[in-house]
Amino acid sequence: MHNLIIKKKKKRSKILLLISILTIPAALLLLLLVSSINTTPIINKTLKNFSKSSSSLPTLHFHKHLQVAHSTCEGTLYPELCVSTLSSFPDLTTKSIPQIISSTVNHTVNIVKISASNCTGIKKKLKNKLDPLQIRALDDCLELFDSTLIDLRGALSDLHAQKLSYSKRYHHLQTLFSAAMTNQYTCLDGFAYSNKKIRKQIEKSLYKISHLVSNSLALLKKLPKKVKKSKDDQVFPEYGNMVDGFPRWVSPKDRRLLQVSTNQMTKFDLVVAKDGSGNFTTISAAVDAAPNSTTRRFVIYIKAGAYLENVEVVRQKTMLMFIGDGIGKTVVKASRNVVDGWTTFRSATVAVVGDRFIARDMTFENSAGPSKHQAVAFRSGSDLSAFYRCSFVGYQDTLYVHSLRQFYKECDIYGTIDFIFGNAAVVFQDCNLYARKPDPNQKNIFTAQGREDPNQNTGISILNCKVTAASDLIPVKSTFQTYLGRPWKQYSRTVYLRSFIDDLVDPKGWLEWNGTFALSTLYYGEYMNRGPGSNTTNRVTWPGFKVIINSTEASQFTVAPFIQGNDWLPSTNIPFYPSLS
Numbered sequence: 001m002h003n004l005i006i007k008k009k010k011k012r013s014k015i016l017l018l019i020s021i022l023t024i025p026a027a028l029l030l031l032l033l034v035s036s037i038n039t040t041p042i043i044n045k046t047l048k049n050f051s052k053s054s055s056s057l058p059t060l061h062f063h064k065h066l067q068v069a070h071s072t073c074e075g076t077l078y079p080e081l082c083v084s085t086l087s088s089f090p091d092l093t094t095k096s097i098p099q100i101i102s103s104t105v106n107h108t109v110n111i112v113k114i115s116a117s118n119c120t121g122i123k124k125k126l127k128n129k130l131d132p133l134q135i136r137a138l139d140d141c142l143e144l145f146d147s148t149l150i151d152l153r154g155a156l157s158d159l160h161a162q163k164l165s166y167s168k169r170y171h172h173l174q175t176l177f178s179a180a181m182t183n184q185y186t187c188l189d190g191f192a193y194s195n196k197k198i199r200k201q202i203e204k205s206l207y208k209i210s211h212l213v214s215n216s217l218a219l220l221k222k223l224p225k226k227v228k229k230s231k232d233d234q235v236f237p238e239y240g241n242m243v244d245g246f247p248r249w250v251s252p253k254d255r256r257l258l259q260v261s262t263n264q265m266t267k268f269d270l271v272v273a274k275d276g277s278g279n280f281t282t283i284s285a286a287v288d289a290a291p292n293s294t295t296r297r298f299v300i301y302i303k304a305g306a307y308l309e310n311v312e313v314v315r316q317k318t319m320l321m322f323i324g325d326g327i328g329k330t331v332v333k334a335s336r337n338v339v340d341g342w343t344t345f346r347s348a349t350v351a352v353v354g355d356r357f358i359a360r361d362m363t364f365e366n367s368a369g370p371s372k373h374q375a376v377a378f379r380s381g382s383d384l385s386a387f388y389r390c391s392f393v394g395y396q397d398t399l400y401v402h403s404l405r406q407f408y409k410e411c412d413i414y415g416t417i418d419f420i421f422g423n424a425a426v427v428f429q430d431c432n433l434y435a436r437k438p439d440p441n442q443k444n445i446f447t448a449q450g451r452e453d454p455n456q457n458t459g460i461s462i463l464n465c466k467v468t469a470a471s472d473l474i475p476v477k478s479t480f481q482t483y484l485g486r487p488w489k490q491y492s493r494t495v496y497l498r499s500f501i502d503d504l505v506d507p508k509g510w511l512e513w514n515g516t517f518a519l520s521t522l523y524y525g526e527y528m529n530r531g532p533g534s535n536t537t538n539r540v541t542w543p544g545f546k547v548i549i550n551s552t553e554a555s556q557f558t559v560a561p562f563i564q565g566n567d568w569l570p571s572t573n574i575p576f577y578p579s580l581s
Helices: 002-023 026-035 037-053 062-072 079-087 097-125 132-160 166-189 196-222 252-259 283-289 474-479 551-555
Strands: 270-272 298-302 305-308 311-313 320-323 330-334 350-352 358-360 363-366 378-380 385-388 391-393 399-401 405-409 412-415 420-422 425-429 432-435 447-449 459-463 466-469 493-497 523-527 545-547
Touching: 062 079, 079 097, 079 196, 097 132, 097 196, 132 166, 132 196, 166 196, 270 283, 283 298, 283 311, 447 459, 447 493, 523 551
Parallel strands: 270 298, 298 320, 305 330, 311 350, 320 358, 330 363, 350 378, 358 385, 363 391, 378 399, 385 405, 391 412, 399 420, 405 425, 412 432, 420 447, 425 459, 432 466, 459 493, 493 523, 523 545
Antiparallel strands: none
16 A cells, blocks of 8 residues: 555656646746756656657757857856856847847846845845945945946947947947946945945845856857958957047047147136136036036036045036146045045046046046045046046055046056056056055055956056156155056956156066966066166066067057047047057
8 A cells, every 4th residue: 555655656746747847938947957957867858758749849949949058158257157048048049149149138237227226225224224335335336237237238239230340349349348347346346345244245146247248248259240450450459440649539629629728729618717717616516517418529627726526427427528727737636535434436536437538637636645545536437538638646546447448648647556447448658657655564556457357358558658756755765665566356457568667666567466366367568668677587477477579469458459549539639649659
């Protein structure tokens, strides 16, 4: 009797298994096939046996579906996530690569929305328990989620565009995905100095967003494209060409605005003056009055004076231009810092995310001092932003080149620790980099680049610049060690090309971040530099460091190929040269 009951139970179990297979949705069944490695043979055998005995179940081509997912995901950094994501698309076998990327991006958008809602919920639920730094970090995340949604929707628009070839869209898509990834890690960085419990509640979904975007970045390489060879094509052709010494995205009108003297300009859209002789007495008020989403250049003239305020150029404020009366004459100054409870992201004296921002003849300063640690003078997340004859003054983390494409010409940057940092694709041309006197027992590091993924088109390129000591460091420079850079993130990328490197730089050249972290995955290069600190004989021997001897390899980091300079810089009127010479 006992054996009979067991046999009946086994028979009933087989029937229930068969019924469950019939009722499992195709997408879910595919997910089970991918994620349940140990049970895959059993499920496959059951499907095979059932297909022989029943003609009512449609042929779903499960194996072909999975084969397409696996083959498409080859080369991604997170293949298991890629396969499980693609397997959830019911019509995968009929999708083109652009359609597969679009579906992945749409899936990512949904997760970003859920993550943003989660952050809002945490703020409401714990509003009486959160300290100011935690609240600011969550606010940073919400702003960064909004930016990510804009970047991803921009990518969807590019993927659906019909007029441009994929080879042309590829460059912009790579930039947008790189920025979307950067936003997630910036959100998490905001919790570095606060209670880790909040970070733990959100980090899993943020890593998933980042990994999904990483997979989309990798899939871009599979886009059908015909790349036309030209004299400007380099190892990284995605950044475009140069015209008349500027990235092409700088229009002829913007070039004139940048090159003509302020006295010769007859019309400004708004004037800011401390003495009341303009339209406004503060820069923030002028920015607020500027139109949203304008497609023409909107010029704000800021007369000489010290403007003690924090200024934010939000996403809607596009095509703004600040014109001052000169470095040290028109000065924007504030002192937010991490020690006083601000996130690094929010500490900036001036923060710009509206696209195509331009500034000339101004100083941006964070006066918090070396003991206040991270204290940003200027942060740019503005795509196709350009800066001419500007000064950026601070100590630790002076200039935050956060994301997207940026260009700096004849600018001065002062600081101590990691004072040029971020994950933009950025070129500094004919600039002066000044290390200042730090606190005792501190080191000076010029750069800390934050590339997280080998497929991101980001990096710091320092071309024909001067790397030296500021006046306060000169008398005591032998007391402090100074380095060209250190790897903030796994695939950190920085190059110095044809620059003057003074004797304050340690013979090693570069500094570890933490033990062996990133030493084999970073890319640090030096090419034909000069000066007493440029000797590479005793440089670090990391796998990722190299003395560049090939001009073709060096040229990939110049304005033309690296930041698509020929496409936008001509419009800014900022003088530039496209190549190494």
